[in-house]
Amino acid sequence: MSGKYAPKGPVGRMVHGFEETAIAVMLGLMTMLTFANVILRYAFNASIIWSLEVVLVLFSWLVLFGVAYAFKITAHLGVDAVTNLLPPVPRKVVALIAGAICIFYALLLCKGAWDQWAPFADLPPTSGHWFPTGLDTAARGRSFFETDQIPMPEWLRFLEDWINYGERYSKLPRVVPYTILPVAAVLILFRICQAVRRVWTGESESLIVSHEAEDAVDDVAALNRGD
Incomplete structure:
Protein backbone atom coordinates (compact mmCIF):
# COMPACT_ATOMS: atom_id res chain seq x y z
CA MET A 1 0.00 0.00 0.00
CA SER A 2 1.41 3.37 -0.97
CA GLY A 3 0.64 6.89 0.15
CA LYS A 4 -0.28 8.12 3.59
CA TYR A 5 -1.51 4.68 4.70
CA ALA A 6 1.74 2.90 3.88
CA PRO A 7 3.10 1.06 6.95
CA LYS A 8 6.15 2.59 8.59
CA GLY A 9 8.69 0.62 10.56
CA PRO A 10 9.03 -3.15 11.02
CA VAL A 11 6.14 -3.42 13.51
CA GLY A 12 3.82 -1.42 11.27
CA ARG A 13 4.73 -3.52 8.23
CA MET A 14 4.26 -6.74 10.19
CA VAL A 15 0.82 -5.73 11.49
CA HIS A 16 -0.14 -4.43 8.05
CA GLY A 17 0.82 -7.72 6.42
CA PHE A 18 -1.04 -9.69 9.07
CA GLU A 19 -4.20 -7.65 8.57
CA GLU A 20 -4.10 -7.73 4.79
CA THR A 21 -3.47 -11.48 4.70
CA ALA A 22 -6.12 -12.28 7.31
CA ILE A 23 -8.79 -10.19 5.58
CA ALA A 24 -7.98 -11.71 2.17
CA VAL A 25 -8.06 -15.26 3.55
CA MET A 26 -11.37 -14.69 5.35
CA LEU A 27 -13.01 -13.18 2.28
CA GLY A 28 -11.73 -16.00 0.12
CA LEU A 29 -12.92 -18.74 2.48
CA MET A 30 -16.35 -17.13 2.90
CA THR A 31 -16.76 -16.88 -0.86
CA MET A 32 -15.64 -20.44 -1.55
CA LEU A 33 -17.78 -22.00 1.19
CA THR A 34 -20.88 -20.06 0.19
CA PHE A 35 -20.38 -20.85 -3.51
CA ALA A 36 -19.76 -24.54 -2.83
CA ASN A 37 -22.84 -24.80 -0.64
CA VAL A 38 -25.06 -23.15 -3.27
CA ILE A 39 -23.79 -25.53 -5.96
CA LEU A 40 -24.28 -28.57 -3.73
CA ARG A 41 -27.76 -27.49 -2.69
CA ILE A 49 -23.75 -28.78 7.19
CA TRP A 50 -21.07 -26.82 9.05
CA SER A 51 -20.41 -24.22 6.36
CA LEU A 52 -23.01 -21.72 7.60
CA GLU A 53 -21.51 -21.60 11.07
CA VAL A 54 -18.01 -21.23 9.64
CA VAL A 55 -19.15 -18.37 7.41
CA LEU A 56 -20.81 -16.68 10.40
CA VAL A 57 -17.58 -16.99 12.39
CA LEU A 58 -15.51 -15.65 9.51
CA PHE A 59 -17.91 -12.76 9.00
CA SER A 60 -17.63 -11.87 12.70
CA TRP A 61 -13.86 -12.00 12.43
CA LEU A 62 -13.98 -9.83 9.32
CA THR A 83 -13.63 21.44 15.28
CA ASN A 84 -13.13 22.80 11.75
CA LEU A 85 -14.19 26.21 13.08
CA LEU A 86 -11.29 26.23 15.54
CA PRO A 87 -7.80 27.59 14.83
CA PRO A 88 -5.10 24.98 14.17
CA VAL A 89 -3.69 24.80 17.72
CA PRO A 90 -7.01 24.40 19.58
CA ARG A 91 -8.13 21.93 16.89
CA LYS A 92 -5.05 19.82 17.56
CA VAL A 93 -5.65 19.96 21.32
CA VAL A 94 -9.25 18.80 20.87
CA ALA A 95 -8.10 15.99 18.57
CA LEU A 96 -5.53 14.84 21.13
CA ILE A 97 -8.15 14.89 23.90
CA ALA A 98 -10.44 12.81 21.70
CA GLY A 99 -7.53 10.47 21.03
CA ALA A 100 -6.86 10.04 24.75
CA ILE A 101 -10.53 9.15 25.28
CA CYS A 102 -10.35 6.64 22.42
CA ILE A 103 -7.22 5.05 23.91
CA PHE A 104 -8.95 4.77 27.29
CA TYR A 105 -11.95 3.14 25.63
CA ALA A 106 -9.69 0.75 23.69
CA LEU A 107 -7.99 -0.29 26.93
CA LEU A 108 -11.39 -1.05 28.45
CA LEU A 109 -12.19 -3.02 25.31
CA CYS A 110 -8.99 -5.03 25.74
CA LYS A 111 -9.93 -5.90 29.32
CA GLY A 112 -13.45 -6.91 28.30
CA ALA A 113 -12.16 -8.98 25.38
CA TRP A 114 -9.68 -10.82 27.60
CA ASP A 115 -12.31 -11.46 30.28
CA GLN A 116 -14.68 -12.87 27.67
CA TRP A 117 -12.09 -15.09 25.99
CA ALA A 118 -9.95 -16.26 28.91
CA PRO A 119 -12.38 -18.77 30.50
CA PHE A 120 -12.73 -20.56 27.14
CA ALA A 121 -8.92 -20.89 27.08
CA ASP A 122 -8.89 -22.18 30.67
CA LEU A 123 -7.21 -18.95 31.77
CA PRO A 124 -8.30 -16.63 34.60
CA PRO A 125 -10.11 -13.41 33.64
CA THR A 126 -9.20 -10.19 35.36
CA SER A 127 -10.93 -8.98 38.47
CA GLY A 128 -12.28 -5.46 38.84
CA HIS A 129 -15.23 -3.83 37.10
CA TRP A 130 -13.48 -1.07 35.13
CA PHE A 131 -9.77 -1.66 35.71
CA PRO A 132 -7.96 -4.97 36.17
CA THR A 133 -7.13 -5.39 39.85
CA GLY A 134 -5.74 -8.89 39.53
CA LEU A 135 -6.68 -12.30 38.21
CA ASP A 136 -9.86 -14.07 39.20
CA THR A 137 -8.48 -17.58 39.72
CA ALA A 138 -11.82 -18.74 41.15
CA ALA A 139 -13.64 -18.16 37.85
CA ARG A 140 -15.14 -21.27 36.30
CA GLY A 141 -13.44 -22.42 33.13
CA ARG A 142 -15.40 -22.94 29.93
CA SER A 143 -12.79 -24.70 27.85
CA PHE A 144 -15.15 -27.65 27.32
CA PHE A 145 -17.65 -25.50 25.38
CA GLU A 146 -17.81 -26.47 21.70
CA THR A 147 -19.25 -24.95 18.56
CA ASP A 148 -22.50 -26.38 17.26
CA GLN A 149 -21.44 -28.00 14.00
CA ILE A 150 -17.84 -27.14 13.07
CA PRO A 151 -15.78 -30.36 13.08
CA MET A 152 -12.60 -30.58 15.11
CA PRO A 153 -9.50 -30.39 12.87
CA GLU A 154 -6.91 -33.02 13.69
CA TRP A 155 -4.10 -30.46 13.75
CA LEU A 156 -5.80 -28.71 16.67
CA ARG A 157 -5.99 -31.83 18.84
CA PHE A 158 -3.17 -30.43 20.99
CA LEU A 159 -5.78 -28.13 22.55
CA GLU A 160 -7.28 -31.17 24.26
CA ASP A 161 -4.16 -31.57 26.39
CA TRP A 162 -3.50 -27.85 26.74
CA ILE A 163 -6.87 -26.59 27.92
CA ASN A 164 -9.31 -29.53 28.17
CA TYR A 165 -7.41 -31.84 30.54
CA GLY A 166 -7.00 -34.54 27.92
CA GLU A 167 -10.70 -34.81 27.11
CA ARG A 168 -11.41 -35.15 23.40
CA TYR A 169 -13.39 -32.54 21.49
CA SER A 170 -16.08 -33.79 19.15
CA LYS A 171 -16.50 -30.30 17.66
CA LEU A 172 -14.26 -27.25 17.40
CA PRO A 173 -13.90 -25.63 20.85
CA VAL A 186 -5.22 -5.15 20.64
CA LEU A 187 -5.26 -4.23 16.94
CA ILE A 188 -7.83 -1.49 17.59
CA LEU A 189 -5.67 -0.10 20.42
CA PHE A 190 -2.61 -0.20 18.17
CA ARG A 191 -4.38 1.63 15.33
CA ILE A 192 -5.82 4.29 17.65
CA CYS A 193 -2.35 4.93 19.05
CA GLN A 194 -1.07 5.30 15.48
CA ALA A 195 -3.85 7.79 14.70
CA VAL A 196 -3.05 9.82 17.82
CA ARG A 197 0.64 9.81 16.92
CA ARG A 198 -0.19 11.21 13.48
CA VAL A 199 -2.07 14.08 15.10
CA TRP A 200 0.74 14.67 17.62
CA THR A 201 3.41 14.84 14.90
CA GLY A 202 1.27 17.01 12.62
CA GLU A 203 0.80 14.38 9.91
CA SER A 204 -2.97 14.62 10.34
CA GLU A 205 -5.38 17.24 11.70
CA SER A 206 -7.99 14.79 12.96
CA LEU A 207 -8.24 11.22 14.13
CA ILE A 208 -10.65 9.08 12.18
CA VAL A 209 -12.93 11.28 10.14
CA SER A 210 -14.35 10.05 6.86
CA HIS A 211 -16.04 12.65 4.67
CA GLU A 212 -18.06 10.02 2.87
CA ALA A 213 -21.13 12.22 2.33
CA GLU A 214 -19.06 15.14 1.04
CA ASP A 215 -17.15 12.84 -1.31
CA ALA A 216 -20.42 11.44 -2.66
CA VAL A 217 -21.75 14.94 -3.31
CA ASP A 218 -18.53 15.88 -5.10
CA ASP A 219 -18.77 12.73 -7.23
CA VAL A 220 -22.35 13.52 -8.24
CA ALA A 221 -21.40 17.12 -9.04
CA ALA A 222 -18.51 15.89 -11.19
CA LEU A 223 -20.86 13.55 -13.07
CA ASN A 224 -23.32 16.37 -13.68
CA ARG A 225 -20.51 18.53 -15.06
CA GLY A 226 -19.45 15.65 -17.27
CA ASP A 227 -15.97 15.40 -15.71
Whole structure:
Protein backbone atom coordinates (compact mmCIF):
# COMPACT_ATOMS: atom_id res chain seq x y z
CA MET A 1 0.00 0.00 0.00
CA SER A 2 1.41 3.37 -0.97
CA GLY A 3 0.64 6.89 0.15
CA LYS A 4 -0.28 8.12 3.59
CA TYR A 5 -1.51 4.68 4.70
CA ALA A 6 1.74 2.90 3.88
CA PRO A 7 3.10 1.06 6.95
CA LYS A 8 6.15 2.59 8.59
CA GLY A 9 8.69 0.62 10.56
CA PRO A 10 9.03 -3.15 11.02
CA VAL A 11 6.14 -3.42 13.51
CA GLY A 12 3.82 -1.42 11.27
CA ARG A 13 4.73 -3.52 8.23
CA MET A 14 4.26 -6.74 10.19
CA VAL A 15 0.82 -5.73 11.49
CA HIS A 16 -0.14 -4.43 8.05
CA GLY A 17 0.82 -7.72 6.42
CA PHE A 18 -1.04 -9.69 9.07
CA GLU A 19 -4.20 -7.65 8.57
CA GLU A 20 -4.10 -7.73 4.79
CA THR A 21 -3.47 -11.48 4.70
CA ALA A 22 -6.12 -12.28 7.31
CA ILE A 23 -8.79 -10.19 5.58
CA ALA A 24 -7.98 -11.71 2.17
CA VAL A 25 -8.06 -15.26 3.55
CA MET A 26 -11.37 -14.69 5.35
CA LEU A 27 -13.01 -13.18 2.28
CA GLY A 28 -11.73 -16.00 0.12
CA LEU A 29 -12.92 -18.74 2.48
CA MET A 30 -16.35 -17.13 2.90
CA THR A 31 -16.76 -16.88 -0.86
CA MET A 32 -15.64 -20.44 -1.55
CA LEU A 33 -17.78 -22.00 1.19
CA THR A 34 -20.88 -20.06 0.19
CA PHE A 35 -20.38 -20.85 -3.51
CA ALA A 36 -19.76 -24.54 -2.83
CA ASN A 37 -22.84 -24.80 -0.64
CA VAL A 38 -25.06 -23.15 -3.27
CA ILE A 39 -23.79 -25.53 -5.96
CA LEU A 40 -24.28 -28.57 -3.73
CA ARG A 41 -27.76 -27.49 -2.69
CA TYR A 42 -29.18 -26.70 -6.12
CA ALA A 43 -27.26 -29.25 -8.19
CA PHE A 44 -27.00 -32.24 -5.87
CA ASN A 45 -29.61 -31.57 -3.16
CA ALA A 46 -26.86 -31.71 -0.53
CA SER A 47 -24.99 -29.26 1.65
CA ILE A 48 -21.95 -28.77 3.86
CA ILE A 49 -23.75 -28.78 7.19
CA TRP A 50 -21.07 -26.82 9.05
CA SER A 51 -20.41 -24.22 6.36
CA LEU A 52 -23.01 -21.72 7.60
CA GLU A 53 -21.51 -21.60 11.07
CA VAL A 54 -18.01 -21.23 9.64
CA VAL A 55 -19.15 -18.37 7.41
CA LEU A 56 -20.81 -16.68 10.40
CA VAL A 57 -17.58 -16.99 12.39
CA LEU A 58 -15.51 -15.65 9.51
CA PHE A 59 -17.91 -12.76 9.00
CA SER A 60 -17.63 -11.87 12.70
CA TRP A 61 -13.86 -12.00 12.43
CA LEU A 62 -13.98 -9.83 9.32
CA VAL A 63 -16.08 -7.19 11.08
CA LEU A 64 -13.71 -7.00 14.04
CA PHE A 65 -10.66 -6.89 11.81
CA GLY A 66 -12.41 -4.24 9.74
CA VAL A 67 -12.88 -2.00 12.77
CA ALA A 68 -9.12 -1.85 13.32
CA TYR A 69 -8.41 -1.56 9.60
CA ALA A 70 -10.83 1.37 9.27
CA PHE A 71 -8.90 3.21 11.98
CA LYS A 72 -5.78 2.85 9.85
CA ILE A 73 -7.32 4.24 6.67
CA THR A 74 -9.46 6.85 8.50
CA ALA A 75 -12.67 5.28 7.21
CA HIS A 76 -14.70 5.65 10.41
CA LEU A 77 -17.33 8.35 10.24
CA GLY A 78 -16.84 11.42 12.39
CA VAL A 79 -18.39 14.84 12.93
CA ASP A 80 -15.90 17.69 12.57
CA ALA A 81 -18.24 20.60 11.84
CA VAL A 82 -17.34 22.25 15.16
CA THR A 83 -13.63 21.44 15.28
CA ASN A 84 -13.13 22.80 11.75
CA LEU A 85 -14.19 26.21 13.08
CA LEU A 86 -11.29 26.23 15.54
CA PRO A 87 -7.80 27.59 14.83
CA PRO A 88 -5.10 24.98 14.17
CA VAL A 89 -3.69 24.80 17.72
CA PRO A 90 -7.01 24.40 19.58
CA ARG A 91 -8.13 21.93 16.89
CA LYS A 92 -5.05 19.82 17.56
CA VAL A 93 -5.65 19.96 21.32
CA VAL A 94 -9.25 18.80 20.87
CA ALA A 95 -8.10 15.99 18.57
CA LEU A 96 -5.53 14.84 21.13
CA ILE A 97 -8.15 14.89 23.90
CA ALA A 98 -10.44 12.81 21.70
CA GLY A 99 -7.53 10.47 21.03
CA ALA A 100 -6.86 10.04 24.75
CA ILE A 101 -10.53 9.15 25.28
CA CYS A 102 -10.35 6.64 22.42
CA ILE A 103 -7.22 5.05 23.91
CA PHE A 104 -8.95 4.77 27.29
CA TYR A 105 -11.95 3.14 25.63
CA ALA A 106 -9.69 0.75 23.69
CA LEU A 107 -7.99 -0.29 26.93
CA LEU A 108 -11.39 -1.05 28.45
CA LEU A 109 -12.19 -3.02 25.31
CA CYS A 110 -8.99 -5.03 25.74
CA LYS A 111 -9.93 -5.90 29.32
CA GLY A 112 -13.45 -6.91 28.30
CA ALA A 113 -12.16 -8.98 25.38
CA TRP A 114 -9.68 -10.82 27.60
CA ASP A 115 -12.31 -11.46 30.28
CA GLN A 116 -14.68 -12.87 27.67
CA TRP A 117 -12.09 -15.09 25.99
CA ALA A 118 -9.95 -16.26 28.91
CA PRO A 119 -12.38 -18.77 30.50
CA PHE A 120 -12.73 -20.56 27.14
CA ALA A 121 -8.92 -20.89 27.08
CA ASP A 122 -8.89 -22.18 30.67
CA LEU A 123 -7.21 -18.95 31.77
CA PRO A 124 -8.30 -16.63 34.60
CA PRO A 125 -10.11 -13.41 33.64
CA THR A 126 -9.20 -10.19 35.36
CA SER A 127 -10.93 -8.98 38.47
CA GLY A 128 -12.28 -5.46 38.84
CA HIS A 129 -15.23 -3.83 37.10
CA TRP A 130 -13.48 -1.07 35.13
CA PHE A 131 -9.77 -1.66 35.71
CA PRO A 132 -7.96 -4.97 36.17
CA THR A 133 -7.13 -5.39 39.85
CA GLY A 134 -5.74 -8.89 39.53
CA LEU A 135 -6.68 -12.30 38.21
CA ASP A 136 -9.86 -14.07 39.20
CA THR A 137 -8.48 -17.58 39.72
CA ALA A 138 -11.82 -18.74 41.15
CA ALA A 139 -13.64 -18.16 37.85
CA ARG A 140 -15.14 -21.27 36.30
CA GLY A 141 -13.44 -22.42 33.13
CA ARG A 142 -15.40 -22.94 29.93
CA SER A 143 -12.79 -24.70 27.85
CA PHE A 144 -15.15 -27.65 27.32
CA PHE A 145 -17.65 -25.50 25.38
CA GLU A 146 -17.81 -26.47 21.70
CA THR A 147 -19.25 -24.95 18.56
CA ASP A 148 -22.50 -26.38 17.26
CA GLN A 149 -21.44 -28.00 14.00
CA ILE A 150 -17.84 -27.14 13.07
CA PRO A 151 -15.78 -30.36 13.08
CA MET A 152 -12.60 -30.58 15.11
CA PRO A 153 -9.50 -30.39 12.87
CA GLU A 154 -6.91 -33.02 13.69
CA TRP A 155 -4.10 -30.46 13.75
CA LEU A 156 -5.80 -28.71 16.67
CA ARG A 157 -5.99 -31.83 18.84
CA PHE A 158 -3.17 -30.43 20.99
CA LEU A 159 -5.78 -28.13 22.55
CA GLU A 160 -7.28 -31.17 24.26
CA ASP A 161 -4.16 -31.57 26.39
CA TRP A 162 -3.50 -27.85 26.74
CA ILE A 163 -6.87 -26.59 27.92
CA ASN A 164 -9.31 -29.53 28.17
CA TYR A 165 -7.41 -31.84 30.54
CA GLY A 166 -7.00 -34.54 27.92
CA GLU A 167 -10.70 -34.81 27.11
CA ARG A 168 -11.41 -35.15 23.40
CA TYR A 169 -13.39 -32.54 21.49
CA SER A 170 -16.08 -33.79 19.15
CA LYS A 171 -16.50 -30.30 17.66
CA LEU A 172 -14.26 -27.25 17.40
CA PRO A 173 -13.90 -25.63 20.85
CA ARG A 174 -15.28 -22.13 21.16
CA VAL A 175 -11.91 -20.81 22.27
CA VAL A 176 -10.80 -20.86 18.62
CA PRO A 177 -13.44 -18.52 17.13
CA TYR A 178 -13.42 -16.39 20.30
CA THR A 179 -9.67 -15.76 19.95
CA ILE A 180 -10.52 -12.90 17.61
CA LEU A 181 -11.79 -10.89 20.59
CA PRO A 182 -8.41 -10.12 22.26
CA VAL A 183 -6.61 -10.02 18.90
CA ALA A 184 -9.01 -7.45 17.45
CA ALA A 185 -9.02 -5.41 20.67
CA VAL A 186 -5.22 -5.15 20.64
CA LEU A 187 -5.26 -4.23 16.94
CA ILE A 188 -7.83 -1.49 17.59
CA LEU A 189 -5.67 -0.10 20.42
CA PHE A 190 -2.61 -0.20 18.17
CA ARG A 191 -4.38 1.63 15.33
CA ILE A 192 -5.82 4.29 17.65
CA CYS A 193 -2.35 4.93 19.05
CA GLN A 194 -1.07 5.30 15.48
CA ALA A 195 -3.85 7.79 14.70
CA VAL A 196 -3.05 9.82 17.82
CA ARG A 197 0.64 9.81 16.92
CA ARG A 198 -0.19 11.21 13.48
CA VAL A 199 -2.07 14.08 15.10
CA TRP A 200 0.74 14.67 17.62
CA THR A 201 3.41 14.84 14.90
CA GLY A 202 1.27 17.01 12.62
CA GLU A 203 0.80 14.38 9.91
CA SER A 204 -2.97 14.62 10.34
CA GLU A 205 -5.38 17.24 11.70
CA SER A 206 -7.99 14.79 12.96
CA LEU A 207 -8.24 11.22 14.13
CA ILE A 208 -10.65 9.08 12.18
CA VAL A 209 -12.93 11.28 10.14
CA SER A 210 -14.35 10.05 6.86
CA HIS A 211 -16.04 12.65 4.67
CA GLU A 212 -18.06 10.02 2.87
CA ALA A 213 -21.13 12.22 2.33
CA GLU A 214 -19.06 15.14 1.04
CA ASP A 215 -17.15 12.84 -1.31
CA ALA A 216 -20.42 11.44 -2.66
CA VAL A 217 -21.75 14.94 -3.31
CA ASP A 218 -18.53 15.88 -5.10
CA ASP A 219 -18.77 12.73 -7.23
CA VAL A 220 -22.35 13.52 -8.24
CA ALA A 221 -21.40 17.12 -9.04
CA ALA A 222 -18.51 15.89 -11.19
CA LEU A 223 -20.86 13.55 -13.07
CA ASN A 224 -23.32 16.37 -13.68
CA ARG A 225 -20.51 18.53 -15.06
CA GLY A 226 -19.45 15.65 -17.27
CA ASP A 227 -15.97 15.40 -15.71
